[in-house]
Amino acid sequence: MRVEKNSVRNGSVITKEKETQRPSSSYGYYDDTPGNAEAQRLFVKLETIRNGSEKHCLLVTSAMLGEGKSTISSHIALASSRNRRSPTLYVDFDLRRPKGHKLFNLEKECGVAEVLAGQKSFGECVKDSFVDNLKIMTAGELNFSPLEVFNSETARRFMETARSHFNYIIVDSPPVIPVSDPLTLSRLVDNVVFVVKAGATQRKIVKRALDVMAGSKIAVSGIIVNNMDNVLPCYFDPKYYGYQYYSY
Numbered sequence: 001m002r003v004e005k006n007s008v009r010n011g012s013v014i015t016k017e018k019e020t021q022r023p024s025s026s027y028g029y030y031d032d033t034p035g036n037a038e039a040q041r042l043f044v045k046l047e048t049i050r051n052g053s054e055k056h057c058l059l060v061t062s063a064m065l066g067e068g069k070s071t072i073s074s075h076i077a078l079a080s081s082r083n084r085r086s087p088t089l090y091v092d093f094d095l096r097r098p099k100g101h102k103l104f105n106l107e108k109e110c111g112v113a114e115v116l117a118g119q120k121s122f123g124e125c126v127k128d129s130f131v132d133n134l135k136i137m138t139a140g141e142l143n144f145s146p147l148e149v150f151n152s153e154t155a156r157r158f159m160e161t162a163r164s165h166f167n168y169i170i171v172d173s174p175p176v177i178p179v180s181d182p183l184t185l186s187r188l189v190d191n192v193v194f195v196v197k198a199g200a201t202q203r204k205i206v207k208r209a210l211d212v213m214a215g216s217k218i219a220v221s222g223i224i225v226n227n228m229d230n231v232l233p234c235y236f237d238p239k240y241y242g243y244q245y246y247s248y
């Protein structure tokens with residue numbers, strides 16, 4: 001399998017073509033790109049909230065749309081797959097604005113929605129990615145309202161099954177302000193991290209979302225500030241340090 005050079009800063013993980021062999025380091029997955037370095041730094045920080053437990057299920061949410069949840073959760077999943085022996089599962093639990101299938105170049109059909117609706121089994125919908133160590137559950141195809149299939153009970157059953165199959169799970173979820181799904185899902189994971197798009201999302205909106213979570217007794221384990229390279233370019237851009245290191 002071959003993957004285009006990917007980077008959190010460039011915003012997407014796009015598979016170029018499917019092959020059966022493991023990716024060679026020249027295809028981006030193992031490269032020292034700024035995006036991989038940033039994802040690795042984030043992964044190391046996230047390890048500190050794991051409390052030494054063998055298994056870990058992490059949910060990524062934000063206050064509003066488009067703050068980078070899918071981009072960041074896919075990169076955390078990639079970093080997890082690089083760092084762990086046991087496979088990582090990336091779950092696209094955003095049934096309204098799914099993105100995971102695009103990021104990993106997979107069909108959207110046969111995923112969370114079908115499992116919640118009881119139309120398919122969990123095992124039938126786990127998809128291979130371009131590396132053995134990373135499996136993907138796309139959002140699936142919803143021909144009806146998410147409220148018809150998504151509730152505390154169906155979500156709980158889904159997450160119990162996911163946890164029985166995978167030690168490491170990254171859940172890409174919808175934002176907190178528009179919908180309540182992340183509140184339901186947050187109760188079913190070990191840790192919740194919150195993405196804030198710097199320079200874009202208003203402080204009062206972030207505060208409102210964190211208040212909503214606190215009001216539901218959901219602890220946020222960390223805040224990931226996205227878009228920092230646009231807000232403070234000198235902080236991240238290698239060219240500000242005279243680096244040519246990443247260019248070969």
Ligand SMILES: Nc1ncnc2c1ncn2[C@@H]1O[C@H](COP(=O)(O)OP(=O)(O)OP(=O)(O)O)[C@@H](O)[C@H]1O
Nearest residue numbers: 008009010011012065066067068069070071097227
């Ligand atoms: N760090 C980044 N650098 C550059 N582009 C980014 C970054 N993070 C996100 N983007 C881009 O911003 C857009 C929104 O990102 P993404 O889809 O990951 O956000 P989201 O929070 O999952 O959105 P939604 O609420 O719609 O699910 C995408 O086009 C993505 O490529």
Ligand SMILES: [Mg+2]
Nearest residue numbers: 069070094099
């Ligand atoms: Mg998303």
